[in-house]
Amino acid sequence: MRVNDKVLVENINDYFTHKGLSPNLIDDIKGKLKKELKKSEAQDLDYIEYRRKSPAEIILTIQRNLFTLQLNPIVFFIINFILLSYLYDKQYVPFQAATGLSIFYCLIILPISIFIYLRIDWKNYLYSNKFERIIGLSVAAVALILVFAHAFGFDLGIVAVTIYAHQFVFFVGIIFSISGIYFRRLEFTGIGLLFCQKTIDAMISNPIVTQIASIVIWVLLLIVIIYYTIRISSRK
Template sequence: MRTNDKVLLENINDYFSHKGMSPHLIDDIKEKYRQDIKKSEEKDQDYIEYRGKSPAQLILTIQRNLFALQLNPMIFFIINFILISYLYDKQYVPFQAITGISLFYCLVIFPITLILYVRIAKKNYLYSNKYEMRTGIIIGIIAFILVIMQGFHFNWAIIPISIYGHQFVFFAGIILSLVGIFFKRIEFVGVGLLFCQKTIDAMVTDPEIAQFFSLAIWIILVVLIIFYTIRLSERTKSS
């Protein structure tokens, strides 16, 4: 590691230690810095020269991103959990239909929230995520409007859809849950399981068996939410 890069690393450590950040969080920031510094080393440049920013600007960027990074998983989970629960009406699944507002959520809103989640996580502490945060605020406003519309039964009509469409959503939920387990992202597991719960009737034709699996998934979700809440509170206390 170049001399100036070591000095910057020490400055980052000293600044956030003085701010009272937890050692675990500081170590995570330093690890992300060490990973990103390889880009400047490949070009034989100091990191601040490679980024075109002063040490103070880089530290300020990290400080601004801390809030967004800590809230990113929670916001992703809450928005999608509310929208799936409220907009995706499972009573239409056996009749091979879906509401227009549900279809809009599945095709537009959910993919955007997933892209925002990945982009914020990928940029981590070192790169500005103002664009993603602004887009997230817009998505939050749209989500609120959709919930209000659903409350007044403005569901944008009932649209015929093949049973394979609901089955696709079910398998997408399975994949999302498996990805969440593999990468230890509880928010992915929760959202994926809720997709499965909403579309279980597309996979199981017997109503009683479908109801059993639906209830089982709900119990798992409740346990998951309790565990997730405890973990978030512990993270908040340690940061």
């Protein structure tokens, strides 16, 4: 490792140690930086020359990305939880129907939000995530428009769908819930449970059993939210 690159790694370590970041996160940052150093070494350049940035600018970029990385799951969960709760009308499920807004959310907004979530999660700390921020703000703006549209009764009509469509959404919720637990992404578990709660009527015809199952799902969802909130608040 070149001398200036070694100094940069040490500066990053000292700065974020002083900021109180966990050792695992600091090691992850340094690991990604060391992989990047191979690119500059291949051109026989110091990393700051390769990037044409000062050490302070590199550290600032990392700090901004860390902030975005910490907010990413929270924003993802809040936006999707609000939209799913507000737009996916449970009363239409037994009648094999759905509002146009809920279909738009499931087919457009949810996939885009997942794409942004994963892009930010996989993003290298060392490069700007301006593209993801712009798309994220656009999705948030569209989400706000959808909420206001629903509030004023503009639901893009009632669309007839088969019971299998709601059942498919239910199984998507199951997949989200299980994968969220397995990969420790409780924001996906929360969204998945809400999908299941919204579409439980498509799976169970007995209204009493449906009501009990719905209550159980709400309790599980509440537990997930409480635990998730505690985990987020205790994160450094």
